[in-house]
Amino acid sequence: MVMQKKQIAAGLMILAMVLSLSGCSGGNSQSAAETGKTGKKEENVELSMICWGSQTRQEYTQKAIDVFEEQHPGITINLEFTSWDGYWQKLAAMAASKELPDIIQMDYSKVVQYDNGGLIIDLMPHVESGIIDLSDCEESLWKSGIINDKLLGVSVGTNSMVTVINDELMEQAGLEIPDDEWTWTDYTELCSQIMEKKDELGIKWADQYSEAAIDINQLTFEMLEADCNLFSQDGNNTFGFDKEEGRKVFVHYFETMKDMIEKGYIAPLAIRDEISVNGVENGSIIRGETIMDTGHWTNQLEAMTEAAGHHLTIISMPNHTEKRVQPMRPSQLLCVASNSEHPEEAALFINEWTNNVDMNLELKAERGVPISSKVRAALAETMEEDSAVLQTFDYVDRMAAKAGELEMPEPASYGAIETLIRNAMKDVVDNGGEPNEVYDSFYEQAMTEFEMTSEEG
Template identity: 35%
Template sequence: MKRKLISLLCLALIALAGAFGQTKKVELKFAWWGSQVRHEATIKVIELYQKLHPNVSISYEFAGFDDYWMKMTTMAAGGQLPDIMQQDYSRITEWQSRNLLEPLDPFVQNKTINLSDVAKPILDSGTINGKLYAISAGSNSYAMMLDVDAFKKAGIPLPSQDWTWDEFEKIALQLHEKLGIYGIGGGFEVDELAWKANYLSDGQFLYSADGKSLAYKDDALLVNFLKMLQRLIKAGAAPTYQEYMSSFGGATGNVQMDAIVTGKSAIEAVWSNQVVTVATAAGPGRNFAVVHIPRHKKTGLPGNFLKPSMFLSITSQSKNKEEAAKFIDFWTNSVEANLILNAERGVPISAKVREALKQTVSPINKVVFEYMDRVAKDAAPTPPPEPARHAEIRANVYVPLIREQVFYGVLTPEEAAKQLRIQATEILKRP
């Protein structure tokens, strides 16, 4: 009995000592969404940071996109938000308006976060009402990924940066005729391309500045684009929507199932940070090039803009904001960390890091880096972050109307575009 008591006492002492040791440690929590590749790389960076800063211990939480937002929303309601959270371009306005995010300007001014190597437009994307709330975790842009070998085989020269949608259609048809494969893969009717980029290339934004109405003038651009896709499908130069959904990853959004991976198409629309994933899935011995989204006129704007693929921000519920800021600085400026992250969240925003990475990354990574350099010089003006109701409009209006009913042949492009305008306006108008 006595011995038991002593051993118990000892245990309590050890626990106590442990607790004291712990109190000195700074505890941070970091949450993000993403794929398995991203989870592994991010955890490695956290481990690296802990090794360099033994006084900091970082716990983390990750999930897929939808689950992540469910979790964060619940945590916000319970005052349990992590110190650092990954933010999305389409949600940041909403979160800031609820005072859930901490302005980062003080940390930038006292040099905790060093942004001297970051271009101003990139910072602007995380700025709301003149205050910086989020720092881009990497830049992104929509891209046309080309199978270089297929182009060579068909004897078609690679398109130039300023190619137009007319040329795009012709090339897609030629590729199909000469090689018997699809010219383009599926998913071109996605809102980012058919709607947003399409109007951006005409100098128009989808939404008004206050986010209360649609800003683009007429439906013709959208209608013409959808008609072009229908022509390509009819000619056999693009997969049907059904085939895209079931065979080429349309339903799951898994780019590793894209038609280009197995050589079934020669042009694919992807985000620039997905190019490496697609190329890796295609395997060694394949050659890919990346060019701008086609435009309406040779001399006009491209549909591209520099989009922050996602942000890091500090929540107002954090108890260790200064330490969280230090981590964001490390994330932004450490070459070592970015080597691990491997531009999977987009091209690093610090010019210095970018230069350092260019020397070491793989050939396909280099293709992406060079593409992003070109986009930085030749892009449409960055549209303001989407209004909070964009998610609802996309899920309940755009996808059922444009993606499904048009491509299942239920509605004509004209009718669908008209409906889209009516229903989206209704949702935006709601108080």
């Protein structure tokens, strides 16, 4: 499963060719760090930055900031960290008071909402001025931040959905790790085989099935398999399917999850909610309670491996149909708040995050495969052959050929729809709701939410 370094280097070249549309553009041949061009003298500038993520991510981020501050002694970065669940509530409160941090770690699903509110700036002028240098970045990767004809953020890494497997327990069970072409039938059969050896392995379930947020991620995945999109791709604040198209996918998903949980194949919803709050380092696969964890993103492997203390293997998500789909998107974007008093220095920090090898050696590609080819090559040279980072590089390379066009960011109602989906899932799984009736209620509430949000906008 693990590639040798020469194979990794070749894989990185393939990834660049597959993902590149027409070469690179924007920026100068030198980075802003080399030219020192911020348009201002770097002296006694204090910037704030906010991120979500694991304890591992927080430690890596702070070390990268320390490198930046050492190389730019006139700039100080004050980092604030929180969990995913608390992040957006905190950010919304900051936005309401026009006190957003200078630098914001932004999820792709939320960027349109913050642009519509005039809360983040267009970074393209800073690319054109040379402060942000994207010349070593594949165009298809950095252009993921272009929405509404503006560069609203710079991707910190490429991300794809995975199934994480405890290969030590799989070997103990005498079972083989599936390949990337496995199906949902293969998945359920493997879950059954694992549960037959439950007591011998000392586990509770076959699969944790990620955290609570997986419901909307998995539905996005299954909609693509059904030749639909969960949300509109023309910029409208609505679904990308009609009611009866959606019924087939949603009801099947509700019924499947209920059946899998009742059989003990996957963990109860309460366990997944717990992980959503406490972080991936505290997941069931880390505690030895499951062998698999389906529906994570590649950038989470580093933190999970460190917490587990042993090697973990990643393979593709199991597919329901012969159509192979593989969502691939920016893991996060770095954006600059419109209320920032130091946008050029904030843009310089984003440039260094993108291009500075020393900073990226500290970041360890934990947020995803870096968009700079030079950074990827430098990281590959320093990593152990069985490291989580090289495994994610290899995986993204394998999945690149299966990835379709990047979907539009989720609409303004995304957060409310995500909550409705979670509630609908709980109604079916925990409260015994009839799936079709639950879907009808969910759809009606969702359409009302879309209408209300559109009127507010």
